[in-house]
Amino acid sequence: MDDRPRISSPSPYATFSRGDWAALRADTPMTLNDADLERLSSVDDPIDMDEVEQIYLPISRLLAFYVAARHQLFRATQRFLGHSETRVPYIVAVAGSVAVGKSTTARVLRALLARWPNMPKVDLVTTDGFLLPNAVLARDGLMGRKGFPESYDVQSLLRFVSDIKAGKGRLTAPVYSHLVYDVVPGERMTIETPDIVILEGLNVLQTGERPKNGRVTPFVSDFIDFGIYLDADEPMLRRWYVERFLRLRETAFRDPKSYFRKYAQVSKQEALAAAETLWSEINLPNLRENIRPTRPRADLILKKGESHRIEEVRLRKI
Template identity: 30%
Template sequence: MSKLESRYLNDLVVKVRQELSRDNPVIIGISGNIAVGKTTFAKKIVSVLDKEFSDKSINLVCTDSFLYTNKYLKENYIFNRKGFPESYDSALINDFINSVTSHQRVKVPVYSHKINDISEVKNTINKPDIIVIEGLITLRKPLNDLISISIFLEADEEDVFEWYQNRCYDSINYVSANYENFNNNIYNIWVEVDKLNYQKNIEPTRNYADNILIFNDVHELVDVKDQLVNQGGINHAVCN
């Protein structure tokens, strides 16, 4: 962990401690491009918070869990739009929001990256003190209305594509003889689906993050841009 990252996480602990004085749970939202490192960084935050607030209930939620099942996406001819706003179950998201804000227990599906689909496992969120939410739609409405502290992760596009490519290698078995075709398919999906979704639906939410965290090609935090604009408080995202 770099000195900058350690300092940022320490500052985050201070912010969380301040927010814990409020009635509602503290909700940290993390967004950014696909494969930029949202899940890894979210887990780091949870680990730090677990140590600092051992008496508090802390949950990690990935917005992939709000995706429709692959079966539903295929039946409704939007499987190739997976990750776009229309591929998420808005009723499930609203139920999650209503449960959290009314301090009720809610069960959230768990997305499995092994099968790239919603699994049969459920994650129970029961009156948490702190929730870390990470994913593509975290800073979009309606989830953004929940966020107490918002973070956007960023890196050079070439680096993000390489990380994306490596993720594909790890998750899909391919025959070495079809290596070129496999790479071409990855690139085409990146350009036609993921890059398009990022430019249209994810990158615009960058402007509404409290902090933009910039990483280099080895996932080291190298810069933090502070975008707090409301004196004495957090700048909540207002993005459709």
């Protein structure tokens, strides 16, 4: 019998249990209350104070160190160059599958970061606004690929993140309505001289093949300072998606303006079948082909368990 100790394969990540990660909160103060959490969470992605204390406060503390280090590097560069320029925003990306809880994570992080002692200005932008309008997707036969990389106005998104990193003071981004399932014509959100921008979306960590003709082709992920990937097993994601679809059938889908209002008018069994089809034909292929392959690019991977609680944290080693 071989009694030699087994050597685990090397990993670029340090892995933490929930308890070990929670201990890294140290003295980071809690700045949110129950009313804040009720406003920030969603019906399909519940979050409680324990989750904030054990998972999100350590993340906030870690980001405080990272942002401070970036500022020191910026000042060192300015000293080297012999001139002073406006500091550029720090971009935090939140990526992951449909129904994994990206929106709640992004909102909670924004609230925590904006309440640091120095009160930084934190903006949250979702890449949904950069989806091509439904009319364009329908014209090009892409409605069944909505959420896939080809369904986005990639050039506009690249210009937006490039302008953020160029330090442009006032920028606007398109607005997306989940009710009408489309970009809102003529509506824009404004961000102005933020310290931190949280960019939330399915494919924000994605890259692609470089062209062979030598042309420079940037990707959105090239502009990200810190990437977070929300992870969960496929059966959980499928269940959460279907459960969310059925809840929306009883609520938002009943709005006459809802793109999905037809599912509020059919039987529960028919709605269930539609949700399963949308998951298996659109969302699951997108997860496997485009979203999950970006997970190794993340600096922080948050693995969720059955109850939406984050059970494991993996932090990229520096």
